Amino acid sequence: MATVGLMYNLKGEPPDDGEPPDLGAELDSETTVMAVAEALRAGGHEVVLIEGNDVAYLRLLEKPVDIVFNMCEGLRGESRESHIPAILEMLGIPYTGSGVLTLALTLDKALTKKVLAYHGIPTAPFKVFDAGEPVDVTGLEFPLFVKPLHEGSSMGVGSSSIVSSVADLEREVSRLTKMYKQPALVEEFLPGREFTVGILGNANPLVLPVMEINFNPCPAEHGKVYSRQFKVEWYQDEFYLCPAPIDDELKRAIEDLALRTYRALGCRDMARIDMRLDRNGVPNVMEVNPLPGLTPGFSDFPRIAEKGGFSYVELVNTILGCALKRYGLEHLLSSEAVLARRIA
Numbered sequence: 001m002a003t004v005g006l007m008y009n010l011k012g013e014p015p016d017d018g019e020p021p022d023l024g025a026e027l028d029s030e031t032t033v034m035a036v037a038e039a040l041r042a043g044g045h046e047v048v049l050i051e052g053n054d055v056a057y058l059r060l061l062e063k064p065v066d067i068v069f070n071m072c073e074g075l076r077g078e079s080r081e082s083h084i085p086a087i088l089e090m091l092g093i094p095y096t097g098s099g100v101l102t103l104a105l106t107l108d109k110a111l112t113k114k115v116l117a118y119h120g121i122p123t124a125p126f127k128v129f130d131a132g133e134p135v136d137v138t139g140l141e142f143p144l145f146v147k148p149l150h151e152g153s154s155m156g157v158g159s160s161s162i163v164s165s166v167a168d169l170e171r172e173v174s175r176l177t178k179m180y181k182q183p184a185l186v187e188e189f190l191p192g193r194e195f196t197v198g199i200l201g202n203a204n205p206l207v208l209p210v211m212e213i214n215f216n217p218c219p220a221e222h223g224k225v226y227s228r229q230f231k232v233e234w235y236q237d238e239f240y241l242c243p244a245p246i247d248d249e250l251k252r253a254i255e256d257l258a259l260r261t262y263r264a265l266g267c268r269d270m271a272r273i274d275m276r277l278d279r280n281g282v283p284n285v286m287e288v289n290p291l292p293g294l295t296p297g298f299s300d301f302p303r304i305a306e307k308g309g310f311s312y313v314e315l316v317n318t319i320l321g322c323a324l325k326r327y328g329l330e331h332l333l334s335s336e337a338v339l340a341r342r343i344a
């Protein structure tokens with residue numbers, strides 16, 4: 001049994017005028033934090049709730065925990081997901097999930113793409129533009145896709161993200177850079193099917209069943225984009241195909257791409273990798289989520305894990321178990337029955 005510090009950042013007040021309408025979309029609700037806490041308790045652990053705020057450091061100094069289950073999306077800044085893990089590392093406290101460098105890197109989608117490209121991993125050609133910069137897309141082919149450089153949860157993403165002319169591109173870059181106060185990432189539009197792939201483990205990671213985002217039931221004017229609206233409103237089963245209806249060859253290609261990406265970015269314990277097929281049918285990585293959402297009945301990761309045979313309690317305890325093993329703390333693993341599988 002371990003004393004687990006469950007660290008999180010809660011959604012705050014609804015956004016004010018002038019703030020992005022989807023501000024805080026990546027943060028967790030109390031219900032999600034409580035679900036994770038309950039799952040950890042079901043795994044036989046003592047749970048201490050610690051908000052990942054600016055006094056977290058003092059709280060961690062005051063009362064030790066064996067390990068932190070990290071859900072912190074961070075409060076501010078382009079490397080916000082790495083802040084609490086950096087403090088934990090300084091204090092010598094073990095934590096679940098990826099490390100400081102991976103969490104900071106994946107919040108910069110362009111830098112992530114550069115690392116992937118180095119490893120020969122397909123990812124759409126791109127450029128980055130900040131507010132007021134000339135939008136020169138020489139070398140890129142329309143249609144293009146525009147999204148904020150440092151956000152997640154499809155913040156700022158919708159049907160207007162696909163642009164087919166310089167005028168539309170300039171309008172979208174200007175809208176995003178103003179609203180989100182950060183550069184815009186402009187990349188070639190990937191027109192094919194969309195998949196997201198969950199991975200659990202370290203030395204010999206397990207690829208969970210591939211999930212396809214099903215755009216067929218969406219209204220035509222919405223477009224084939226896994227938008228903010230899609231994620232909020234269309235969480236019902238019909239919008240997700242898991243396992244995805246794909247042939248063995250594509251399945252192998254997707255799984256292989258997910259594993260190579262996971263390793264190239266140094267992910268630990270878990271991650272979810274978003275990809276789409278390009279016009280030649282080749283899977284391309286769009287982005288990597290080392291801190292995937294864990295809202296039961298809503299988030300992609302628990303949905304995929306369930307199809308892979310992990311109940312919610314098993315998923316949460318497997319993530320914790322992977323981390324305990326990494327730190328050589330297996331003796332703190334209790335209740336073997338809870339771990340459906342042993343993942344190295």
Ligand SMILES: Nc1ncnc2c1ncn2[C@@H]1O[C@H](COP(=O)(O)OP(=O)(O)O)[C@@H](O)[C@H]1O
Nearest residue numbers: 145152153154155188189190225226274286287
């Ligand atoms: N290059 C692209 N081509 C086509 N669709 C894209 C592209 N980049 C992003 N998208 C769409 O936008 C969604 C959100 O983009 P993603 O990079 O996954 O950011 P987020 O961190 O917000 O999930 C994707 O799930 C996909 O539907």
Ligand SMILES: [Mg+2]
Nearest residue numbers: 153154274287
């Ligand atoms: Mg995504």
